[in-house]
Amino acid sequence: MTSVLGCRKIKHNNSTSLILNFRYSLSIISALLLLGIFYLLPFLNEFFFFFGFEQLLSANRCSLYPHSHYWIASKRIVTPRGIVSGTVEIKGGRIVSVLEEEHWQKSVKSLQVIDYGNAVIMPGLVDVHAHLDDPGKEEWEGFPSGTRAAAAGGITTLIDMPLNSVPSTVSEETLGLKLQAAAGRIYIDVGFWGGLVPENAFNASSLEGLLKAGALGLKSFMCPSGINDFPMTNISHIKEGLLVLAKYRRPLLVHAEIPQDDAGYLENKDGRDNPRSYDVYLKSRPASWEEAAIKDLLTVSKDTRTGGPAEGAHLHIVHLSDARSSFELIKEAKKSGDSMTVETCPHYLAFSAEKIPDGDTRFKCAPPIRDAANKEKLWAALIDGDIDMLSSDHSPSAPQLKLFNEGDFLRAWGGISSLQFVLPVTWSYGQKYGITLEQLASWWSEKPAKLAGLSYKGAISIGYEADFVVWEPEVEFDLDENHPVYHKHPVSSHFLTTLSVYLYDRHTACNFSLWYFFSKECTLVWHRGLECVLFYDQISLVWS
Structure with missing residues (x-):
């Protein structure tokens, strides 16, 4: 059995405070997959070429809205240079540094650090x-x-x-x-x-x-x-x-x-x-x-x-x-x-x-x-x-x-x-x-x-958007008809019963416990004529 992270302790100035996990530039949507709890996500502000989040804050909702500069840590961060143990620094919704463990302990003193232990931090x-x-x-x-x-x-x-x-x-x-x-x-x-x-x-x-x-x-x-x-x-x-x-x-x-x-x-x-x-x-x-x-x-x-x-x-x-x-x-x-x-x-x-x-x-x-x-x-x-x-x-x-x-x-x-x-x-x-x-x-x-x-997008690297998924590959859950499903028509999915039976018959399991991380609110770049062209100049030179 496994559950997704509810609230994490965040280290700040050598003291400990509880920060609820729904954030502005890196929104963590806290969900208990096995218990069926999925927190409602915020309404969005506007539509862009790519749509981003505008947080709707309330007293009972997890939020890191005030924290535009913080770190997340794990012993397994999937980066272009391999899996590292260390931290990712996020500022303004972007990744500004990725430090291995021996370096970040000295560097991070007054910043907020969310430590996910051995859970995998991977690009969304x-x-x-x-x-x-x-x-x-x-x-x-x-x-x-x-x-x-x-x-x-x-x-x-x-x-x-x-x-x-x-x-x-x-x-x-x-x-x-x-x-x-x-x-x-x-x-x-x-x-x-x-x-x-x-x-x-x-x-x-x-x-x-x-x-x-x-x-x-x-x-x-x-x-x-x-x-x-x-x-x-x-x-x-x-x-x-x-x-x-x-x-x-x-x-x-x-x-x-x-x-x-x-x-x-x-x-x-x-x-x-x-x-x-x-x-x-x-x-x-x-x-x-x-x-x-x-x-x-x-x-x-x-x-x-x-x-x-x-x-x-x-x-x-x-x-x-x-x-x-x-x-x-x-x-x-x-x-x-x-x-x-x-x-x-x-x-x-x-x-x-x-x-x-x-x-x-x-x-x-x-x-x-x-x-x-x-x-x-x-x-x-x-x-x-x-x-x-x-x-x-x-x-x-x-x-x-x-x-x-x-x-x-x-x-x-x-x-x-x-x-x-x-x-x-x-x-x-x-x-x-x-x-x-x-x-x-x-x-x-x-x-x-x-x-x-x-x-x-697509990598944990400096300059990239802070879009992540955090999950535990070793934690097992049974994907059956009792599992919460968010498609409009869960009955239409062939994975619900077949996957569970197939895996358990072979003494394996669907290993999946995750947290959700999302990008900052995107800049409105496309709706004013030439700005669309400028945006594509930035992102489309992929196959050259």
Whole structure:
């Protein structure tokens, strides 16, 4: 059993005082995960390109609001140079020093120090792939519940996808609607991808307007997305999009599946196949779909090489599930100098097709979860550095769309609800493969921040924003139906019962006790015309 920190003693001028843990520049949200207590987060002041916190203080709420300059200490701080025992100094919401233990005892005399002992202090997670369905489909998720669940999973920055909201984010105007919807309704830092669709792909001014308005990059589908106002793109659309993105040095994220001759299989027109069978669904979206899409992408990804027409743009393949032929193609492209990265997701690393029960549509996603041998190859590629990063691909829906009663994999909405569980799932399942805290920080913080162009996030290093998660890897808890879940529809998450049974059957446990740390209130940098350009000059020179 474990509980998250309630109140900590803070050393100050050789005396001890109790400071309640909800802070201004580094807001600690105190929660008792096993007991189900999650303190309400403050309302937000304004929306920015990235949204920050404005603390709402009260007599019974934990707060470090008056303390703009203080230290946090631990024997395990995950930094770019490895794990150190020491302290991190925070001033004005930024990290101003990181001292190892032998140095900080002499240096820190009159400053406030919060000592977390042996708990791990790690950069807050940056999730570059999530669907919050807001505005327009708040009954699916929405900014409040989605960002709250993200906070409960150690995510301090989230980049929202441009589809599953109404309307989809494919123009400067529709991005404005999303910004309005997020104002005052988010509990972590949030940014947005824009959409590359046929209607804007050949309209450079439209794409530039979307990027200038604050989109961090673009996202496209090479197969039907299931959303009417977000149609699929072909390779010509992608080629044009890369040319515009090159000017702004930003990425294109691609859902890489192209339906082959068996596309009609999804409809099960003759009724001969059992729609409750996961194997039937798996065969309806074979690995050949991913392979075909990646082969097409490689015809234009070479344009991103040094000296190419799209130099400065970057191609990012989202949620790779095929670790066989598709992955070999990606490796070769990287070796040739294509500016390309790839992500996979915890559900592809935790589960395998052979173990998915018939009718359990919580496991339906696209691309699908593949077989156990494929899962082992994904882990190997991730550990070897060939897969660059992880994301949640949190894609919830209203429960009735999952068709739980019918268990029809072919008609149920596809999507995994996972924001709250990505850190414990990655760590717990990764123990079999000997993953390290440094690898975890790279996959979930450093590399995703780089993809999004957030040069001030993703590491515990001088000058970076003070976004942290503090957790205890050795402490166990049972992730079952009694565990508090902050997604709008907890029943939709496949991690709730399966993870607990899987882990305990193997005499392991989901090791996860955490505290939440958040960034300072962000500076308003984007809403006055040229200030947006200045902001991007600061953060977007990532792929040069």
